[in-house]
Amino acid sequence: MAKTAIVTGGSSGIGRALAVELLRLGVDVTIADIADAESTAGELGCAGARLDVTDAAAVADLVRGVKADRGRLDFMFNNAGIAVAGRTDELTLDHWNRMIDVNLRGVVHGVHAAYPIMVEQGFGYIVNTASLAGLIPAPLMLPYTTTKHAVVGLTLALRVEAAAHGVKVSAICPGFVDTPLLDHANPGLPQTEIGRLARTIGVRVQKRLYSPEAVARDVVHGMGRDRALIVVPTFARRAWSLVRL
Template identity: 70%
Template sequence: MKTAVVTGGASGIGRAVARELLARGVHVTIADIADPEPAAKELGCAHVQVDVTDARAVRDLMTGVKAGHGRLDFVFNNAGIAVCGRADEMTLDHWNRAIDVNLRGVVHGVHAAYPIMIDQGYGHLVNTASVAGLTPAPQLLPYTATKHAVVGLSLALRAEAARHGVRVTAVCPGFTDTPLLDNANPGLPATSTSSNARAAAVGVVGRLYSVDALARDILRGVSRNQALVVTPATARAAWRFARLFPAWAVRIAARAV
């Protein structure tokens, strides 16, 4: 039986991905800093309470699944937080927390799981970035910086990992209907935009993407071994526009601000 670890699996995208994996007969372990037991009970999967900023805990999570099941097929490095506000409002705590969770959390997952996957000769690392990792996303600087880093990490690792039989995918969703948008800057000082992240997101895209549709898109992209899963169509359009017309993309973002 294939196995998967999903960080941030107690809520939102991670929980929906876990549900899709379970429907495909994969043994799933969800890991979350919040108590993952209620979600695990509802889904019918294994769970571990883990803070992805803790490298040792993440290593124990990956080696535990490998030791318990003899294999580690998928690791979804998905845990993340929204950190938003104007650049001049950001404290170093905003920056450091975003880097610790959104970037170091992924680094810890990769660092722990990649050697296991090399040793096996197979495995798939799926790192959740964002369309904010492909476009200029103002008033989200710590967030967008970490998500650009996750895209870069994933594409470069993909190029290295292929020779070991290990696959790497970066997931870049547009605004999706999850609790993330109601809980911006968790444990951090509020900013001018942190209490209305959901309304701001709706203002940009009109309608938030369904988390279940997103989970299906992610698993389709993973089964096709895509380098990037950029979804929905509005996110792909923003990404393509920013690649073709980077200066215009910044001007449009400035107007939106």
């Protein structure tokens, strides 16, 4: 029986690249996304479901459905995310709440649905997409930094508890990756200068923007080594280790 994976935010960027990499490895992938899930699944040749990760019941239904249909749930990638940049004194509470709903509650919903199933199975791997901004502060991105630090904390604490049940838990912490997120192309939030700024800063500090495909390959490699924090790419690892010194 093939291993199974759910990838939230699987229609675009890092999630889509992860789905492609997992399919290449023979995993039975279901992508779940608020946008373009069916069309992307059709292109990739995998299963797809329209899903809003802020809807806890919908996330639970999807996870239970995959387990019931396929008989096992091996990988849960809680990857869907959005970004907003701006001066903190100019952000509205709506900005904060939307960020917390998608980036933090979305991950909580995925963990809450998948973890008990994995404990019961005695195996499984939860991978939460945080960010380098979950390890070091990202100026002018306070809600984003806040949610991503929370995802790192959640991951590290769950990892300790989960090990006793044969379940692995890791967080992905990428630096700047060339995806639509940098252009702020996500639903429900106003356009900001984040795309222009992030691309300028990303190229300046990393020399180039990293591709989601390169990140996905690094993630699978990091999972093979059961790393708690999969910090990609090299620049991000270097930036983090400088701050840790």
